[in-house]
Amino acid sequence: MNSLIPQQRDQEENVVVRTGKKFAIKKMRKLFKKGALAVAKALMRMTIVLTKMLITFLVGIFGPSLLLFIGVIFLVIIIFMSVQLFYSEGVGLDKVGKELRDYIILQSNQSVDLNDPLQRPYKVPPELIIAVMQIEYNYDRTPDKEFIKRIAELLKPTFEYDQYNEYTESYTETCSKDGCTRSPITRTDHYVSKLTHIEAWNTQANYTYKKRLGSFEKTGCSSRDISDPKTGEVIDTITTCKYTRKMTYVLESSVNTEDYSMLDSVLNSLGYGLNDKKMVEALYLLSGGKINYINWLQTTGGLGGIGGFAGFDGTIIPGDNIPAQFMKFYIDAEKKYGVDWYVLAAIHYVETGFSTHKTMVSSVGAIGPMQFLPATWVGWKYNIGGGQVSPSLDITSLAVIKAGGGYGKDGDGDGKADPWNEADAIHTAASYLAANGYSSNPRGAIWQYNHAEWYVNKVLNFASVFRSGATYLANGDVPQATKGAFMRPATGEITSGFGPRWGKMHYGVDIGLGGRSNVPIVAVADGVVKRSYYSSSYGNVVFIQHNINGVTYETVYAHMKNRAVSEGQRVKKGQFLGYMGATGHVTGPHLHFEIHQPSWNTTKSNAVNPVTIMPF
Ligand SMILES: [Zn+2]
Structure with a gap:
């Protein structure tokens, strides 16, 4: 925890610089072996607008100074690879490249039923698969056909259909000179599949239908004459007519909602952080595709798709990866401050490995299990430099903390707020996150804990692991387990x-x-x-x-x-x-x-x- 020292930020940038350099030098060597001409040709195909767009994105991601440092080489590589894969029909593309390209297109086409005009617009775009592949290249992993297939399958849209009974009803009317009689109405069921719901990588769509019952219409008549058996003279004509009506379901509304949860969970499963996600978006945009992923990610403010469960009133059994003795503190703090327990556990883990760090004092002087600077704990008015306070100050005194406007909390009710005590430190972390807007923007609140995207991603990744490793035992109206393999899913009628x-x-x-x-x-x-x-x-x-x-x-x-x-x-x-x-x-x-x-x-x-x- 240090919101003042930019050291962490530098560390992050160093990683990017290193990756960028390594990537650039390696690929440049390879590329120049293949011929600088291809690069030039490819570059020429790029429009200025696209290049500008990419630069804007890179600046947004890495900052202007960094861009100058690695930018030019990096840019050339990315543009070249984009062009190579997206636009070229052979320029600079070797045999393996061509084969991959065809395979990507094949997988993309197989993601929907191309003969169905309702499905066609939702197919997994090849450009999106390529954008993801480029991040893989960036990590020095070589995505193969297996990878392409897996990604296409994960991003494949689902189409749900409902069966609608478009029945027909009919009756016959028989008329003679004595008048008409009607038969009872008979109904023939006819179930028709209609699309009701779509989930695609960027959209969820709902289709609703309304019933429309037609009116009875004459659909055919036959008549026969009745003759007098003696004279042969026609004495009556019996006419039988059939009347039918049909129930149909017609499209009432179709609502498309922008939703990138599918894409986001796929990228999470690949271990991508926010910068990688930004790159996927930039590369996809570069290919001319429409995408609003990052904006969606930031406005929904979600915890990387792990979802909240604050206020659960049952028992939570943590997975093996969390020391059970700390659970009570996380849960109590969650109840009190509305910060998810697994996020607190993740911060505890990332900061000090669940209090296993040897000294629990950081290089910048943050202390205790949750790594607070003494001044943050007790109040910045006591700061004597670098977030430190005078050794004579009792930083566990609630009165001192109150007077200083510090964050320190007494989590275990012993009348003291001790940054070295787990209960106190965890409650204080929860209160700090809550005060920094956790409920509306968890990502932003965690960023306040340590100003670095890598830190936020790391915390959220562990939070997700801890959350899914835990077992929730509910109180209340739990259904009785019955003999046999199955039981009912809930009580109630x-x-x-x-x-x-x-x-x-x-x-x-x-x-x-x-x-x-x-x-x-x-x-x-x-x-x-x-x-x-x-x-x-x-x-x-x-x-x-x-x-x-x-x-x-x-x-x-x-x-x-x-x-x-x-x-x-x-x-x-x-x-x-x-x-x-x-x-x-x-x-x-x-x-x-x-x-x-x-x-x-x-x-x-x-x-x-x-x-x-x-x-x-
Ligand atoms: Zn139902």
């Missing part, structure tokens, strides 16, 4: 069953909140979390894959208030997943639960009625 509903298919069951609060949702069986994310239709949703005696199932828990599990995490039957909520496309709070065998797909064709699998 089924408010809507599986099957046709309002002219659509309902592929799961709904369990109502019933006026309760904090109703826990649990995993119905042992399994692995396949996805845990926010969808504009499902809201906070968790997908779990189960293998029960060799049979694979996938369960879906939608509209949750929050999520206590992360992708890849193993869960036990009855393990808490989050609270019932009303997120996503809902009319009221409930759990929407689905089970699929073997797995979920966009048409939900594998959905099974949950009540046939588990006791409700």
Whole structure:
């Protein structure tokens, strides 16, 4: 913790300079072997506007002095590689390069059904894959076909369809000279798949349909004559006409919302920090693509997609990577200041390795488990230089801290605020983050702790690891575990069953909140979390894959208030997943639960009625 000393910042820049130099020199050598002519040709193809745009970005990322230092070489490399991969039809592209280029285009085309005009606009752009590959090159990793395939698959959009019953109704009317009679109306069901929801790397879209019932129309008549059997004379004509009407669903609205959560989680999984993300955006822009990722990232102010869970009232069992004795302090501080416990744990870890640092005194004189400068702790009016205070000052005295306007807090209630005491230091860190706007902008608040992007990224990465390593045990209305592989996901009444509903298919069951609060949702069986994310239709949703005696199932828990599990995490039957909520496309709070065998797909064709699998 030192908000005054620019040392950390220098360290960060050094890393960038080193990487840049190493990258530049190595690649330059290779490139010049291939011929400077290619570079020149490639450069000529660049328009001035694009170059300017890139310079603006680089300045934004690295600062002007740094740009001067490494800029020119770096720029040439990046531009050259962009041009080589994006624009050239062979100029400077070797056999391997061409093969990769074709493979990228192939994977991109396979990300959607190109014959479907609704799907086509959402395909994974090849330029985006290339932008990601360039960051890999920058880290001296060589992205191969395997990598390209993985990225394309991760960024592949999902299209969800619902089945709408576009039935026809008909009756016949039979008329003779005595009058007409109508048959009863008969109905023929006809389910039609219609796109309802899209999640793509930059968008979430919802389509809604409204029903339109046509009026009965005559669709054909036949008549026959009745003759007198004796005279053969026609005495009557019986006319039978068929009348039909059709129910159709027509598009009512389509709402596209800019949302980069998919891209962000993919880049997080590659270990990219904010600068890498900025580079991806710059490179993608350079290729002429439209992207608003960084702005989205900064305005949503999220914790790198890990999501908050402050105020959880159950028990949290930390993963092996967190010393259990500190949990109480993190949780108490979270309750008091609204700063997520795993962020406090991450700062504790990054600052002093959970208080294992030998001296717990930094080179700039920050002290204790959470590394506060004495003046920050006790008040800057006591500063005698460099954030230090007079050795005769009792920095643990609450009266002294109050008089100085310091941040020091008494976390364990012993009447003292000691920067060397874990409870006190952790509470103080939480209070410091809260005072610096954690609730509205966690990233910005962490930056105030130590003014460096690398620091913020490091803290957030560990926060994410700690959060997903922990197990949440809920209090309250937890469903009773039943015998057998499966149990029900939540207590409460089924408010809507599986099957046709309002002219659509309902592929799961709904369990109502019933006026309760904090109703826990649990995993119905042992399994692995396949996805845990926010969808504009499902809201906070968790997908779990189960293998029960060799049979694979996938369960879906939608509209949750929050999520206590992360992708890849193993869960036990009855393990808490989050609270019932009303997120996503809902009319009221409930759990929407689905089970699929073997797995979920966009048409939900594998959905099974949950009540046939588990006791409700
Ligand atoms: Zn439902």
